[in-house]
Amino acid sequence: MTNNSNLNFKKYIVNKPWGCEYIAYQNKECSVGLLKIKKQQETSLHCHPKKKTGLILIGGEVEVELGFYDKRKLISPSKIMIRPGLFHSTKCISETDCTILEIESPVNKMDLVRFKDQYGREQQPYEGLNNMRKLTDDEIVFEDPIDEIGKKYFFGNVVVSIEKHENLQKIIKEKSDTIFAIIERGMIDKNKNYVLSAGDIVRTDTIKKLAEAFNTNEYMKILKIKNVQ
Secondary structure, eight states: OOOOTTSOGGGEEEEETTEEEEEEEEOSSOEEEEEEEOTTOBOOEEEOSSOEEEEEEEESEEEEEETTTEEEEEESSEEEEEOTTOOEEEEEOSSSOEEEEEEEESOOTTOOEEEEOTTSOTTOOSOOGGGEEEOOTTSOOOOOOSSSSOOEEEETTEEEEEEEESSSTTGGGSOTTOEEEEEEEEEEOTTOOEEEETTOEEEHHHHHHHTTTOEEEEEEEEEEEEEOO
């Protein structure tokens, strides 16, 4: 397996023994990967020492192992946040393949430590060019929004949109189970300290509560995930 940190990962689909993944969106603050995990397959038990990770399940059902003693089952659409250094693994337990958005901040594919892997990749680095194929136009790639309401992308009964908001008025009116992934800037206090920043994943109620005391840093760019009405 070849490790090449100079690769432009946005151009490739990375083949994994459990399925595949590719970068659906990336800016200077975070990366949004789209993972497709095959039925009864699972990722390695791994951690990211320096970056925070958020998983948003947009198709299927998974079991997420957190650390060495905790397991949680998620049904689409669901979210989970993983702190830097916490070992985790994701297994597809539904009758069909699973689809996951992986939000990572800061952007660094090489920030990976594998502890255990059923495919023999223990302590191996991230995949190299020999495990990649060119990204095609058939795959969904998220486009930056021109205004508040960006383009919508459908994954079965789940709709994903990328939006840019200068204030919180429209966001706090969403239903309580709507999921938001912060992908640029965020919410700050009067001293410009971030209370919600790129890589964080919350629901409407959390933003509504924070809005009582804080506002956006000029604007906030988000991924919005909700069930199709």
